[in-house]
Amino acid sequence: MTIPAYPTFPRGDSELGKPVGILTLKIDDRDVSARRGETILEVARENDIFIPTLCYLEGLSSLGACRLCLVEIKGVTKLLPACVTPVRQDMEVVTDSERLRRYRRMILELIFSERNHVCSVCVSNGHCELQTLAQKLGMTHVRFDYLYPRLAIDASHERFSIDHNRCVLCMRCVRVCDEIEGAHTWDIMHRGISARVITDLNQPWGESETCTGCSKCVQVCPTGALSEKGKSVAEMVKHKEFLPYLQIMRRNER
Amino acid sequence: MEALKETASKAQDETSKRADDPRWRRVNRVMRLHGYRPNALIETLHMVQDTFGFLEMEALKYVAKTLQVPLSRVYAVATFYHFFSLKPPGKHTCVVCMGTACYISGAAEIMHEMQEALHIEPGETTADGAISLVTARCLGSCGLAPAVVLDGEIKGKMTPAAVLETIERWQADASG
């Protein structure tokens, strides 16, 4: 196993004279200010600069797993994920370049090739983050062979179902169940290409001893993997607004 | 109320059974040494597998409960690490080393022959529970490639024929 050398961030020395905790940097040649400790993604969003994300969700811990939010930083050879990289004084960030666009499209191609994402017959058609990203990033076709895994649908829960064909392993369900609901019903079994989300000891969801039926996992799922039963495609809109709200409430409690 | 009593006494039985059984005492000892902290999970699973040969569902539940680790996390850890097995091993085990040195010296050929002879894939056990076929990443016997472990005994410079000979003896044992 290779341990790559520690990359070092170019440190600016013009921090003197700035108000405490506020720093300035450039994103796509725009001067922006930020609070110390904020991530590149947060600062970009405050300034309406688009960086694509899939595993990231405001209100949950960040993973840096989908790699769609990779950005270029001047003076750093590696691409870094915007969702977990804190801003630094005088950092120069590029969120959009030919190279980034190419990588992002390829990452989407890989996700589409991994499982059976048939948008036309998906319950989330029209409300799917993956579908929207493909359109937004101009991924019009997949050049790699589809893997066509044989995956199951678990509809044993009385109100929800999970279709593994649509899962992108973003782990939002795992995180929301652990971090917000506190049940930790979900996790991921196996590893690599064989990884699957599971409930409890890989039991049918309906037989889970720990699931509270709160539906948070369904609401945060970016695709049609987790859905509510009995809803039509038009109705299957996900509501994630509760997350930042819950976070604020919990912080206030403390 | 009756049902509740029954459940309670069952749980009691379960605990005392585990306290009486020397095998479970080994497992409990590991957990106690680590102060029943969740971070003892992997060490505990090692002991369960070492004691029982594999990780049974009931054992996973028991460990989850005792260490206060979510069930799904226990299952995740037990399947993430390839050293752990959720299925009982066969009576005999044939481990074919697929390390680089063994691979370029013909390990793939040995593995191929074994699959043909046993009609199973690597990681599986024959239907009669007699023989498990396993691959190893590297046994560290690269100097003696290709290496095969037959029931715990490392054999170097192996050929398909030599391994088959042992396999056939095992098969004869099982049917005899």
Next chain:
Amino acid sequence: MGKIRMATSWLDGCSGCHMSLLDMDEQLIDIVGKVDIVYGPLVDAKVIPEGIDVVLVEGAVSTDADVEKLRLLRERSAILVSLGDCAVTANVPGMRNRFPLAEVLKRGYEENAPLNAQIPREDLPHLLDKARPLHEFVPVDVFLPGCPPPADAIVYMLQELLAGRIPDLSNKSRFGA
């Protein structure tokens, strides 16, 4: 300036993309003035002609006959458009791909047949192991996903092609609806 020689073709699909093509309302008149449709389900021609300028292909590649037809179309056309999700991703026809072919045939022709259950073996094109998108067989010049692609996107694409440009279709259509 002479008219553009256009062909359309329908492989393993539902013809929905052709419907969408016809769904462009009054803009159809404008387009028809500029193109000759020389081959396809919309016209009578039985043989694929030489010298096609643009061919729109709907549907996935599912049989050996599809492969043959697609190769011929590619050979005889300057620009090949992969029209709709079936052509671009194999879409619904590709949903059989996660099952072995024998299982698929058994399911379709035996288990679900109320009478005369039998798998057809003669006079039909040989089904491929998997239904696949066009670009896994031939080079494709333009991809227009959608199930079906909206008529407006088709219009935009044709207008751009007529103007001699390879269109940028991102944002005009998407996978699924």
Next chain:
Amino acid sequence: MRLDEIREIARIEADREDGYRHRINVCVAAGCLSCQSASVKDAFEKEIAKRGLENWCRVKGVGCLGLCSGGPLVAIEPAGILYHTVSVSDVSDVLEALDDGPLDRLVCSGETPFFKRQKKIVLENCGRIDPERLEDYIAAGGYQALHTALTLMTPEEITREIEKSGLRGRGGAGFPTGLKWSTVAKADNETKFVICNADEGDPGAFMDRSVLESDPHRVLEGMALAARAVGANHGFIYVRAEYPLAVKRLKKAIAQAEHAGFLGNNIFHTPFRFDINVRLGAGAFVCGEETALIASIEGQLGRPRPRPPYPAEAGLWGYPTLINNVETLANIVPIIREGSQWFAGIGTEKSKGTKVFALAGRVNNTGLIEVPMGTSLREIVFEIGGGIKEGKQFKAAQTGGPSGGCIPEHSLDLPMDYESLAQVGSIMGSGGMIVMDETSCMVDVARYFMEFCRSESCGKCVPCRVGTTQIHELLGKITNGTGTAGDLTKLEELCDLVKHTSLCGLGQTAPNPVMSTLRHFREEYRAHIEDRFCPAGVCRMGRGKEGE
């Protein structure tokens, strides 16, 4: 324990050894054990007892003697004779020959390049001491470096010695060890940890295993020195469960060291305290990555997390943590004992010291070797390795395992150091070196390594999880004769993506075997695709899918 007590133990031990006219050392490391060296050792003991020679001869099981292809190996001291392929039936002949000179049919000449060209620092005790006896280690000078460091040096001085020695990490990319130490040393925290990474996962490497099995105390002492330098009081050794013998010897060594007061509280009557615990890996290559390794010690899934923060700032349970691999730590004791200048005098300008390689594959002499950095590949393969088996043609040497690359024939004169290896698209890695001849297909080798990475990927990030699978699929197509002209471009694009966008080192280096073979053996790929022909005759072509 005090220094004079150590010296006393060493003296008694030396006297005891000198009391024997003949000392028979039988290699009981993994390689020789797999050719039944244990029964050879038993046979010696029985035969000596039968002949009543107990007061003249003693038999000892020792760690790796290096020349694994000649196992079981038996060394006779003080005559300095090494016998190869000793079987139980040879035992009485060997005993007969003790007084009359060597037994010609089994003797290995000590003058052969295999032994003469090596320089042993890390392996200095391997094959000389009984790894299960602390006294043996002490007699070989053990724990004196720790005594020196604790009584005569400040932590800063220890770190400075390591910095000045130029030692670089032996687990992979070669990060300067001293710099790593000083980063952890500077971290402001009362609690710090030192971790020894013994999760040797490269499928063609076994040097860490040999060190642990042959000289476990050296690693413990190295860890204690590191702990003193960075200010840590707790250590962990994360070792593969697949190495039961190494685990057993480590645990035994820790117990001995604790009992003797080399670990625990008030070591050498100083305020310094340090304890070491062993944690078992469970079969996940990715746990060689620092953050995954830490997660695994915490009992979690071995999934890497983005860095920064680096383990040096926030590691095990969030505390500053130093992680070094076994071979790196095994270099610490000699550096402190002999001084940084001595160490810096060995090797090349940028790569100091020696490197242990697990030499395997199609060479005559396979086994564990240690050479100065900068030794040429040609010297290793043709002199130490004794050339290619059966007089075949050298084709390539693979270093760095699944993260490394293949070095072709025209680079045979390449010096083995970090920079030169990087230049040809490989890496030093942990030290696996597999030599290949014309019977190896380079596309198949690339496919083999990609299969490894695919199944070892933790699955967290998309490029590694799906990218390695797609690369493996493409290589599968090429090696079964269904590759197409566009596949090489796709391969290159995917390799570029996986290398630059994966989360951790596993993914970032996974494409290396493919990229290096594409670079040096492109015509072989072409032959598979265009002519449906495998030049090495390894790939079974024409097993393609129907309809294509």
